[in-house]
Amino acid sequence: MFYLLLSVFCSCANIYLFKIFGRRQMDTLPIIALNYFVCIGIAMLLSENTYLLLPRHLFQTSWLPYSVALGCLFISTFQLMAYSTQKNGIALTSVANKLSMIAPILVAIAIYEESGNTIKTTGIVLCMASVALVSISDKKAIHFEQKMPRLLLLVLALSACIEILIDYSQRFKLSESELPLFLMVCFGIAGCIGTTISVWKYRHYLRAMFSKKVLIAGLLLGVPNYGSMYFFMKALQKSNWGSSVIFPLNNIAVVLLSIASGVILFDERLNRLNWIGIGVALIGIVLISIGK
Numbered sequence: 001m002f003y004l005l006l007s008v009f010c011s012c013a014n015i016y017l018f019k020i021f022g023r024r025q026m027d028t029l030p031i032i033a034l035n036y037f038v039c040i041g042i043a044m045l046l047s048e049n050t051y052l053l054l055p056r057h058l059f060q061t062s063w064l065p066y067s068v069a070l071g072c073l074f075i076s077t078f079q080l081m082a083y084s085t086q087k088n089g090i091a092l093t094s095v096a097n098k099l100s101m102i103a104p105i106l107v108a109i110a111i112y113e114e115s116g117n118t119i120k121t122t123g124i125v126l127c128m129a130s131v132a133l134v135s136i137s138d139k140k141a142i143h144f145e146q147k148m149p150r151l152l153l154l155v156l157a158l159s160a161c162i163e164i165l166i167d168y169s170q171r172f173k174l175s176e177s178e179l180p181l182f183l184m185v186c187f188g189i190a191g192c193i194g195t196t197i198s199v200w201k202y203r204h205y206l207r208a209m210f211s212k213k214v215l216i217a218g219l220l221l222g223v224p225n226y227g228s229m230y231f232f233m234k235a236l237q238k239s240n241w242g243s244s245v246i247f248p249l250n251n252i253a254v255v256l257l258s259i260a261s262g263v264i265l266f267d268e269r270l271n272r273l274n275w276i277g278i279g280v281a282l283i284g285i286v287l288i289s290i291g292k
Helices: 002-023 028-046 064-088 090-110 118-135 149-172 176-201 204-208 212-238 243-265 272-291
Strands: none
Touching: 002 028, 002 212, 002 243, 028 176, 028 212, 064 090, 064 149, 064 176, 090 118, 090 149, 090 243, 118 243, 118 272, 149 212, 149 243, 176 212, 212 243, 243 272
């Protein structure tokens, strides 16, 4: 529970920072690219087995292909979500991203044989429904006129692949001491791909990455970004609840805490569907806690 709470707080810190960047009209592309390298630095500081970075050791690790795949998926999914947000709006893109938790839950119950009693299953379904309800900002957001549903399905599919790979890696490929190195490779791949694309498309981003404002923003974003992933994988490793409980609890806790902070700190307002979604989420969390 402790690691899960830390992961939730770090995830919410990421959301707060992006809101601040948006209000200050800061270009997030160089900030995101730099943040990945901050994550690498943190992973190096936390790692006890840096010798594994030597090629003769690194290429013998069983988790390397999964780490590289996750790094590619991280940057690909982020770019796709940015594009989907432009075409489909924040609400629908956010719902597609969050509903990806269906995949690791189904895999955990069907393949890893975690328990799936009626109470727990009902709670999971309610949590998934609540994500859609709390993400709708107005009635128009739920219509698909002039939207791109295939793009939303692709966001859902890539996000689901990320969560399935994370769960599989921590179950079968990683020891506890290897986690920082695993994340170092993930963020390193994402950072290199993101920086290469940015410089290739927009040459001025290379100069922008070394401005004082971007350096500070990248550092601020990198710390909670690394923490959200590190603590979440630690929660999966340490908890006896199983991933079919951890994934929905993590997602809905991030959503609820983000909403609460938005109302308190950013003066955001909730509509009737949002309040219904919060109530449904709380009921879902109670049922999951009882059924686990």
